[in-house]
Amino acid sequence: MTISMATSPQTRLFQNTNLFNHKNKNKNKPFLPLSFKPISIKCATKLDTQHSTTPLHTQSQDRVFNFAAGPATLPENVLLKAQSELYNWRGSGMSVMEMSHRGKEFLSIIQKAESDLRTLLQIPSEYSVLFLQGGATTQFAAVPLNLCTPQDSVDYIVTGSWGDKAFKEAQKYCKPKVIWSGKSEKYTKIPSFDDFEQNPDARFLHICANETIHGVEFKDVNYPNPKNSSGILVADMSSNFCSKPVDVSKFGVIYAGAQKNVGPSGVTIVIIRKDLIGNAQSFTPVMLDYKIHDENNSLYNTPPCYGIYMCGLVFEDLLERGGLKEVEKNNKRKAEILFNAIDESSGFYKCPVEKSVRSLMNVPFTLEKQELEGEFIKEAAKEKMVQLKGHRSVGGMRASIYNAMPLAGVEKLVAFMKDFQAKHA
Amino acid sequence: MTISMATSPQTRLFQNTNLFNHKNKNKNKPFLPLSFKPISIKCATKLDTQHSTTPLHTQSQDRVFNFAAGPATLPENVLLKAQSELYNWRGSGMSVMEMSHRGKEFLSIIQKAESDLRTLLQIPSEYSVLFLQGGATTQFAAVPLNLCTPQDSVDYIVTGSWGDKAFKEAQKYCKPKVIWSGKSEKYTKIPSFDDFEQNPDARFLHICANETIHGVEFKDVNYPNPKNSSGILVADMSSNFCSKPVDVSKFGVIYAGAQKNVGPSGVTIVIIRKDLIGNAQSFTPVMLDYKIHDENNSLYNTPPCYGIYMCGLVFEDLLERGGLKEVEKNNKRKAEILFNAIDESSGFYKCPVEKSVRSLMNVPFTLEKQELEGEFIKEAAKEKMVQLKGHRSVGGMRASIYNAMPLAGVEKLVAFMKDFQAKHA
Numbered sequence: 089m090t091i092s093m094a095t096s097p098q099t100r101l102f103q104n105t106n107l108f109n110h111k112n113k114n115k116n117k118p119f120l121p122l123s124f125k126p127i128s129i130k131c132a133t134k135l136d137t138q139h140s141t142t143p144l145h146t147q148s149q150d151r152v153f154n155f156a157a158g159p160a161t162l163p164e165n166v167l168l169k170a171q172s173e174l175y176n177w178r179g180s181g182m183s184v185m186e187m188s189h190r191g192k193e194f195l196s197i198i199q200k201a202e203s204d205l206r207t208l209l210q211i212p213s214e215y216s217v218l219f220l221q222g223g224a225t226t227q228f229a230a231v232p233l234n235l236c237t238p239q240d241s242v243d244y245i246v247t248g249s250w251g252d253k254a255f256k257e258a259q260k261y262c263k264p265k266v267i268w269s270g271k272s273e274k275y276t277k278i279p280s281f282d283d284f285e286q287n288p289d290a291r292f293l294h295i296c297a298n299e300t301i302h303g304v305e306f307k308d309v310n311y312p313n314p315k316n317s318s319g320i321l322v323a324d325m326s327s328n329f330c331s332k333p334v335d336v337s338k339f340g341v342i343y344a345g346a347q348k349n350v351g352p353s354g355v356t357i358v359i360i361r362k363d364l365i366g367n368a369q370s371f372t373p374v375m376l377d378y379k380i381h382d383e384n385n386s387l388y389n390t391p392p393c394y395g396i397y398m399c400g401l402v403f404e405d406l407l408e409r410g411g412l413k414e415v416e417k418n419n420k421r422k423a424e425i426l427f428n429a430i431d432e433s434s435g436f437y438k439c440p441v442e443k444s445v446r447s448l449m450n451v452p453f454t455l456e457k458q459e460l461e462g463e464f465i466k467e468a469a470k471e472k473m474v475q476l477k478g479h480r481s482v483g484g485m486r487a488s489i490y491n492a493m494p495l496a497g498v499e500k501l502v503a504f505m506k507d508f509q510a511k512h513a
Numbered sequence: 514m515t516i517s518m519a520t521s522p523q524t525r526l527f528q529n530t531n532l533f534n535h536k537n538k539n540k541n542k543p544f545l546p547l548s549f550k551p552i553s554i555k556c557a558t559k560l561d562t563q564h565s566t567t568p569l570h571t572q573s574q575d576r577v578f579n580f581a582a583g584p585a586t587l588p589e590n591v592l593l594k595a596q597s598e599l600y601n602w603r604g605s606g607m608s609v610m611e612m613s614h615r616g617k618e619f620l621s622i623i624q625k626a627e628s629d630l631r632t633l634l635q636i637p638s639e640y641s642v643l644f645l646q647g648g649a650t651t652q653f654a655a656v657p658l659n660l661c662t663p664q665d666s667v668d669y670i671v672t673g674s675w676g677d678k679a680f681k682e683a684q685k686y687c688k689p690k691v692i693w694s695g696k697s698e699k700y701t702k703i704p705s706f707d708d709f710e711q712n713p714d715a716r717f718l719h720i721c722a723n724e725t726i727h728g729v730e731f732k733d734v735n736y737p738n739p740k741n742s743s744g745i746l747v748a749d750m751s752s753n754f755c756s757k758p759v760d761v762s763k764f765g766v767i768y769a770g771a772q773k774n775v776g777p778s779g780v781t782i783v784i785i786r787k788d789l790i791g792n793a794q795s796f797t798p799v800m801l802d803y804k805i806h807d808e809n810n811s812l813y814n815t816p817p818c819y820g821i822y823m824c825g826l827v828f829e830d831l832l833e834r835g836g837l838k839e840v841e842k843n844n845k846r847k848a849e850i851l852f853n854a855i856d857e858s859s860g861f862y863k864c865p866v867e868k869s870v871r872s873l874m875n876v877p878f879t880l881e882k883q884e885l886e887g888e889f890i891k892e893a894a895k896e897k898m899v900q901l902k903g904h905r906s907v908g909g910m911r912a913s914i915y916n917a918m919p920l921a922g923v924e925k926l927v928a929f930m931k932d933f934q935a936k937h938a
Contacts, residue, residue, distance in 0.1 A: 152606030156613040159818055167608050171599040175592050181577030181897060183592050185777035185823065188581040188900050221646040221779060222800050225814040229798035260796045347815055352610035354646060354779045354817030371685045373654035375647050376798065389650040390772055392779030392817060393584055398610065472606060475613050 153497035156475035157300050157450060157488040158327065158348040161497075166401045184397045189390050197393075198386065201400030208403055208412055211336050211359060218358040218378065219386040219396050224250065224326045227343040227356060228257035230376040231294070231322055234368045235341070236262035240291040243267045245284065245312065248275040248299025249481065250324060255294070261369065262291065274482075275302035278310050278445040286312075292320035292340060298328035298447050300348070301479040303439070303486070305447035311338060320364070328449050329357070330406060331491055332416035340364055348449070349491045350406075351399035354392045406491070415491055416448075422489050422498040423448040429502040436509045454484035460512055461485065467508065473501055578922035581900035582725050582875060582913040583752065583773040586922075591826045609822045614815050622818075623811065626825030633831055636761050636784060643783040643803065644811040644821050649675065649751045652768040652781060653682035655801040656719070656747055659793045660766070661687035665716040668692045670709065670737065673700040673724025674906065675749060680719070686794065687716065699907075700727035703735050703870040711737075717745035717765060723753035723872050725773070726904040728864070728911070730872035736763060745789070753874050754782070755831060756916055757841035765789055773874070774916045775831075776824035779817045831916070840916055841873075847914050847923045848873040854927040861934045879909035885937055886910065892933065898926055 154161040177184050180193050187194040202217050211217060220226070231254075236242060240262045244255040246269040258264040268284035270277050286293060293314040298305040305328060314321045320340035329344035336342065341360045347353035360378055368377040380388045406415055427446060430437040430453050439446065439453045455461050461484065465476050478484040489498055579586040602609050605618050612619040627642050636642060645651070656679075661667060665687045669680040671694040683689040693709035695702050711718060718739040723730040730753060739746045745765035754769035761767065766785045772778035785803055793802040805813045831840055852871060855862040855878050864871065864878045880886050886909065890901050903909040914923055 150601055150604075150606060154607050154611055156611070156616070159611055159613060159815065161611050162608065167600050167610075171596055174596040174599055176575055179575075181575060181899075182579050183587065185592075186579055186581070186584055186586050189584060189778065191581070191900065221648070221817075222651075223646070223814045226647075226798065226800045229800070233798075257799055260798075345815065352817075352819045353614065353815040354820055371796065373651065373658075373685075373798065373801065374682055375651045375654070389648045390584065390770065390778040392646075392777075392820070394777045394819065395779055395817070474606075475616065 152472040152474050153493070153500060154474055155487045155489070155493070155497075155501070157479070157486060158345070158490075159353050160348055160488055160490050161492045162352070162398075163402065163405050163492045166398070166405050166492075169401055170398060185394045187393060189387055189393055194393055194397075197397050197400055198391070201396055201403055204400065204403035204407055205330075205357070208330060208406055209334060209336055209359070214362050215336060216358075216360050216362050216365065216378075216382045218360065218381045219391055219399075220356045220358055220381060221354065221375075221392055223345045223353070223356055224324050224343060225253065225257075226376065227324070227358065228254040229261065230358075230372075230378070231292075231341060231343070232258045232261040232264070233372045233376055234378045235320070235322075235364060236291045236369070238262060238369065241265060241287050241289050243286050243290040243293045243316065245279060245293070245295045246270065247278055247296060247304050247306075248302040250299055250301070250326070251294070251296035254296065254324060258294075264294075265290075270302075270304070274440065275299060275304060276441045278304055278306055278442075279312075280310070281312060284312075286315040288315060288317060290314075290316040291318055292316065292322045294322045294324075296324040296326075298325065298331075298449055300327040300450050300488075301452075301482060301486075303441050303447040303450040303452040304445050305449065307445060308335075310445065327488075327490075328447070330403075330412060330415070331419055331449055333412045346395065346399050348488075350402045352395050355395035355399055357399070402492075418495070419448045419489070419491065422493065422495055423451065425495075425498050425502055426451050426487060426489065429505050433505070433509055436513060437505060449490055450486060450488050452478055452482065452484055452486045454478075457512065460508075464508055468501070468504055471500070471504055473497070473504065476501075577897040577899050578918070578925060579899055580912045580914070580918070580922075580926070582904070582911060583770070583915075584778045585773055585913055585915050586917045587777070587823075588827065588830050588917045591823070591830050591917075594826055595823060610819045612818060614812055614818055619818055619822075622822050622825055623816070626821055626828055629825065629828035629832055630755075630782070633755060633828055633837055634759060634761055634784070639787050640761060641783075641785050641787050641790065641803075641807045643785065643806045644816055644824075645781045645783055645806060646779065646800075646817055648770045648778070648781055649749050649768060650678070650682075651801065652749070652783065653679040654686065655783075655797075655803070656717075656766060656768070657683045657686040657689070658797040658801055659803045660745070660747075660789060661716045661794070663687060663794065666690060666712050666714050668711050668715040668718045668739075668741065670704060670718070670720045671695065672703055672721060672729050672731075673727040675724055675726070675751070676719070676721035679721065679749060683719075689719075690715075695727075695729070699865065700724060700729060701866045703729055703731055703867075704737075705735070706737060709737075711740040713740060713742060715739075715741040716743055717741065717747045719747045719749075721749040721751075723750065723756075723874055725752040725875050725913075726877075726907060726911075728866050728872040728875040728877040729870050730874065732870060733760075735870065752915075753872070755828075755837060755840070756844055756874055758837045771820060771824050773913075775827045777820050780820035780824055782824070827917075843920070844873045844914070844916065847918065847920055848876065850920075850923050850927055851876050851912060851914065854930050858930070858934055861938060862930060874915055875911055875913050877903055877907065877909060877911045879903075882937065885933075889933060893926070893929055896925070896929055898922070898929065901926075 242262050242264040244264050244266050246252050246266050255264050255266055268279045322341045323339055325342050326345040327348045330349050343358045346355040365378045365382050374380055430439045435456050437453050468476050476485050478486040599608055667687050667689040669689050669691050671677050671691050680689050693704045747766040748764055750767050751770040752773045755774050768783045771780040790803045790807050799805055855864045860881050862878050893901050901910050903911040
């Protein structure tokens with residue numbers, strides 16, 4: 089594959105004119121050759137808030153609309169901020185990537201990230217927030233290793249491939265049981281309380297709050313009430329983390345890979361009720377022991393510093409956009425537009441998921457004329473809408489429309505869909 | 514802590530004049546206000562090789578010399594390249610942080626990173642290269658989990674704190690034995706072959722090739738020849754990985770956290786002989802099973818994409834600098850200058866490590882007048898030389914002078930040391 093470097097950093101930064109709309113005092117001065125004294129452009133202190141409130145529905149010309157399921161599109165202003173301080177973080181003389189994780193600079197970054205996340209999700213003080221590595225897949229093992237003895241029963245509700253993977257991994261460390269599975273209906277549903285019977289002795293009840301591949305999502309009203317003696321509900325929230333307000337106090341453990349809504353891959357966030365920490369099985373790898381990370385404020389060994397920094401920028405941005413209620417409003421609006429387009433296509437497009445539990449994040453759909461799917465994806469890519477292919481295990485299309493997907497991206501996709509249908513109906 | 518944003522991205526990029534020394538066609542044109550049509554500056558294709566060969570002994574004015582033990586200083590040109598393409602990777606319309614790990618763009622990145630690393634270290638084809646998460650600390654568990662049964666004996670040579678941690682973690686998964694320890698001599702030595710007796714039944718022999726905290730390093734002549742029936746030598750090379758040529762074929766497993774010589778934190782590289790893959794203990798977390806990662810080319814779940822990309826940039830840079838022989842030459846020169854300054858200070862500075870096994874990467878030293886250490890560190894920081902404090906477990910000072918530490922940084926430190934001595938002798 090040959091890829092050429094299309095734009096220089098200068099060109100690119102200049103293109104994002106909304107970012108630097110301070111008074112340009114050099115307007116009439118000659119453009120200095122680069123080897124001359126640097127042009128002094130002072131950043132107004134207002135800069136941060138200015139570009140952080142750039143409406144999500146605008147986007148620079150040279151960006152694509154990236155519908156990938158994760159890693160996924162990030163807020164444009166967050167990327168620009170990261171770019172602007174990559175080489176020298178706020179006058180520290182170094183990149184965040186170079187900072188000692190025990191130095192005051194990085195400590196300020198991780199502490200602010202945690203504090204902003206606590207504000208966003210209103211995390212009660214009896215919960216710890218851990219910044220870890222290894223993705224949700226590592227947590228599939230860590231949760232039972234930390235919460236169970238090998239003899240403990242555990243209940244799993246399996247609404248998709250990720251819940252199924254979590255269940256399978258748990259078999260190594262406890263006695264998990266699938267008490268409800270959507271497999272026979274191709275994972276298009278979420279059960280209601282009456283649909284399953286919980287084991288009263290189960291140590292915890294596990295759900296995957298949003299199934300990225302199948303596009304089914306637990307809504308607030310669907311969260312099951314754990315009937316087990318411990319009363320612990322555990323949720324993998326990887327793909328809808330911070331996409332809406334969540335009552336954290338309902339959960340014993342929430343875990344999420346960052347690479348959907350809140351950052352790049354390589355960071356996993358665990359929110360855990362403190363009384364559940366400290367009972368890891370004896371052969372738990374030290375890196376999977378919540379106690380170690382809790383005692384060391386996620387700094388037992390070197391954490392994924394740059395990823396945590398990026399998450400921090402996203403948290404800051406979400407707060408500046410009005411918090412998770414506003415974010416949810418925006419997400420609902422985007423999802424509504426897209427689902428309406430599908431539902432009003434007279435069957436040209438189809439979404440298999442039961443309406444009441446359709447994910448606001450991942451929208452899988454198929455074409456009635458399956459043979460056109462390749463063309464759909466190809467033509468969309470020509471229009472700078474990429475990563476629309478469905479997961480290899482289910483086929484069809486999937487549009488992931490996480491927090492950072494601008495409304496304009498969804499509108500463009502819908503316009504394209506209507507156009508495509510008109511051409512091929 | 515209040516930190517202000519000192520420079521705008523434009524200002525900073527302009528300061529690094531060596532990066533964009535293409536012909537400036539806009540020399541006599543007026544500087545356009547930012548809301549106008551973007552100034553078209555074409556990056557010459559020569560750009561990459563030009564800035565990649567920026568001599569390591571130069572450094573921009575606004576950088577500090579960062580002697581941190583890891584995360585650590587990165588090559589300036591690598592940072593600038595990363596900055597230039599952070600927002601839009603080579604015309605793809607997205608950041609590397611946003612790319613699907615299964616898309617063609619990221620696949621090209623990870624494949625090139627692996628290929629360049631194979632070239633750098635001349636990794637034989639019967640070895641797999643894995644890009645993982647969790648740091649060396651995760652490998653402390655993964656190595657015995659993958660290579661041993663719980664009944665297997667294993668030999669550990671403990672030359673410092675990291676080797677000791679590796680030994681302790683292994684106790685959960687096999688029957689490790691410390692066959693040599695430098696603890697009684699405060700980890701200032703590396704044993705020679707006659708100093709220890711290997712267990713002929715041991716499954717493998719484990720060393721830490723460079724002890725970051727204590728500054729002792731196995732030299733080529735020191736690598737022990739495993740006498741166990743399996744003939745397997747395992748090395749934690751976190752802090753001297755890619756700092757010099759290594760005969761990979763001597764090892765069964767080499768593992769290394771990236772955050773010293775080859776990238777940011779959050780990436781762990783494992784180089785493993787393929788025949789050692791596939792025998793993980795039954796309760797090994799799937800994320801610690803080498804087989805899973807090998808079969809999936811490190812893409813079983815979402816890898817730390819941006820970190821891998823950064824490692825790739827560093828590998829590319831190391832190749833362009835002439836490969837690891839050249840890198841080692843440079844590292845030797847830097848270490849020599851610093852150790853000479855210590856040894857020739859008439860005892861004002863002292864390095865406790867035995868001369869023949871002094872690390873080229875981490876140089877711990879103390880002051881004869883211990884009460885001056887605080888002042889030394891403070892004064893050095895004023896001169897933009899930071900992170901010189903020794904590890905909290907050993908005190909004193911430590912200068913980490915990894916690949917990316919410019920010669921100028923070491924020269925400046927040495928000049929400062931002489932100056933400081935003159936003031937306080």
